[in-house]
Amino acid sequence: MNVQWYPGHMTKAKRQMQEDIKLIDLIIELVDSRVPLASRNPDIDELGRNKARLILLNKSDLGDERQNEAWKAYFQAKGFYVVKVDSRSGAGMKAIQAAIQEACKEKTERDRRRGIKNRPIRAMVVGIPNVGKSTFINTFAGRACAKTGNKPGVTKGKQWIRLNKNVELLDTPGILWPKFEDEEVGMRLAYIGSIKDDILNLEELSLTLIDFLREKYAGALEKRYQIAEEGTAVQVLEAIARSRGCLKKGEELDYAKASLILFDDFRSGKIGRITLEWVPQEEK
Incomplete structure (x- = not known):
């Protein structure tokens, strides 16, 4: 699947x-815990x-917790400060303020030496589109100050947000790179x-997702849909x-509808906590 999608507003x-x-x-930088490198x-x-x-x-509530911990260690080893969060529920938010202060300790010390208080x-x-920025x-600030949506590209322009006397945030639109060299x-x-579903072949994608789930999370599909995975x-x-009664006229199976159900269930966590991208073995 060769995706080339780079709207003009992203270049700007x-x-x-x-x-x-x-x-x-x-x-x-926000990344999706299920695909920390791809995102x-x-x-x-x-x-x-x-x-x-x-x-x-x-x-992080949707990602496999063992993999969340492995990715946290992976990024820390590369010099990043890392916090696991779930922006919707607010989990992990309290740890962010301390991480910000720690990450900017040198800057704060430099200001102090210069007499800047x-x-x-x-x-x-x-973050890329739809990663939850x-x-x-809104959760971190405790009020609805940035427009939200569950479709890529809702945030179009920049805005400064004063959180408290210690931190100001600059929100930016989500950016994807021009071409995915790796399929x-x-x-x-x-x-x-x-990536917007309407430019994708979800039926084709659902087959590769099924193969991945059977390999890495055997039994998850069986449990969710009461089916055999063979x-x-x-x-x-x-x-x-x-299992889900996806039928067209004449008892013909509706693969498109079944694919939509599969992706809705995966994206919402109903199939379980699943990480699609695992830390490379040589980096562990």
Whole structure:
């Protein structure tokens, strides 16, 4: 699956970020805990050189907890501060303030030596579309100050948000990179909904998702749909369609409807806590 999707507003947003990066002390990058590498924008590392960095493993309630811990250790080993969060429920939010202060300790100390007191830390919040940035900002700030939506690309322009006397946040639109060189990256982002479903072949994607789940999370589909997991991926999708009554006229199975159900259940966590991307063995 070769995905090339780079709307004009994203090109403009990247140029704007290059300007805004000069104004900030810290980059807070949200990644999806189910695909921590695929949901990172390679541009951010280039844009954020010499800035303090904090990675939030968002939607950690949907990711496999063992893998959440493995990814946390992976990013910490690369020099990032890391906090596991669930922006919707607010889990992990209390740890973020301390992580921000720790990540910016050098900046605060530098200000103090120069006689600058109480200058708030300015942080830029970044992340690809649909990773949960706006929900995070609203939960962290304790009020609805950033527009939210469950479709990619809701946030179109930048806005500063004063959280308290210590921290100001700069919200930015979600950015994807121009081309996914690795086909697996595109597929993983499609699985979690960061690419709009209407440009994808969900039936084809559902077969690869079924194969992954059977390999890494054996029994999860059986438990959710009361079906046997044996046979081909097509046979499993047929079993899901029968289990959920996905029929067209004349008792013909509706594969498209069954695929939608599978993806809705996966994305909402109803199949279980599942991480699609595991820490490379050589890095553990």
